Amino acid sequence: MIKELNVLISGVGGQGVILMSELLGNSAVRDGLKVRGSEVLGMAVRGGSVFSSIRMGSDVYGPLPPLGKCDILVTMEPSEALRNVSFLSKSSVVILNTSIVIPFTVTLGQSKYPSLEAILEKLRKVSSKIIKLDATQLAREAGNLQTTNIVLLGALFGTGRLPIKIETAKEAIEERLPAKVVPVNFKAFDLGYETCQKALKALK
Numbered sequence: 251m252i253k254e255l256n257v258l259i260s261g262v263g264g265q266g267v268i269l270m271s272e273l274l275g276n277s278a279v280r281d282g283l284k285v286r287g288s289e290v291l292g293m294a295v296r297g298g299s300v301f302s303s304i305r306m307g308s309d310v311y312g313p314l315p316p317l318g319k320c321d322i323l324v325t326m327e328p329s330e331a332l333r334n335v336s337f338l339s340k341s342s343v344v345i346l347n348t349s350i351v352i353p354f355t356v357t358l359g360q361s362k363y364p365s366l367e368a369i370l371e372k373l374r375k376v377s378s379k380i381i382k383l384d385a386t387q388l389a390r391e392a393g394n395l396q397t398t399n400i401v402l403l404g405a406l407f408g409t410g411r412l413p414i415k416i417e418t419a420k421e422a423i424e425e426r427l428p429a430k431v432v433p434v435n436f437k438a439f440d441l442g443y444e445t446c447q448k449a450l451k452a453l454k
Contacts, residue, residue, distance in 0.1 A: 403419065
């Protein structure tokens with residue numbers, strides 16, 4: 251039994267952040283872990299920020315991790331990672347989907363979107379373990395763009411840091427989703443897992 255593992259998932263409305271956190275939490279419970287979590291939806295309907303925390307372990311009590319105590323940050327949209335930099339530390343792993351979603355405030359000319367390199371530069375000042383992948387393209391390869399969140403769930407498991415069996419995660423997917431879309435989601439999960447594993451080897 252682990253004492254504490256903190257996972258943060260961030261993105262924008264419509265990307266499937268909440269489903270991803272639900273699948274992760276259910277998988278952890280299935281494998282006998284104590285789980286706490288919290289969700290911040292913001293202006294999700296308009297494509298605003300969505301944030302979810304999943305904490306697991308024997309020493310976990312509150313729903314939100316302390317600042318600097320995030321073990322893994324999964325961000326479905328690059329700029330959303332910057333909103334959660336304060337939760338990161340040198341030992342944190344960042345899984346970053348490089349596919350950009352332009353916020354409506356940028357479209358309206360109310361703000362500017364930073365370059366991907368500028369985002370990565372800020373993240374590298376905090377953590378050296380940044381895994382970049384185009385989860386949207388991998389979802390396309392799997393056969394359904396709506397599986398982008400499942401690609402990232404697979405990448406999360408690919409870090410090797412989760413005390414949850416892969417089989418358990420796939421059981422949660424199979425139970426939660428309609429039977430006709432389960433195969434494509436399994437493929438998306440596997441693509442994310444394999445891509446993360448390759449990226450980790452390249453970082454060593």
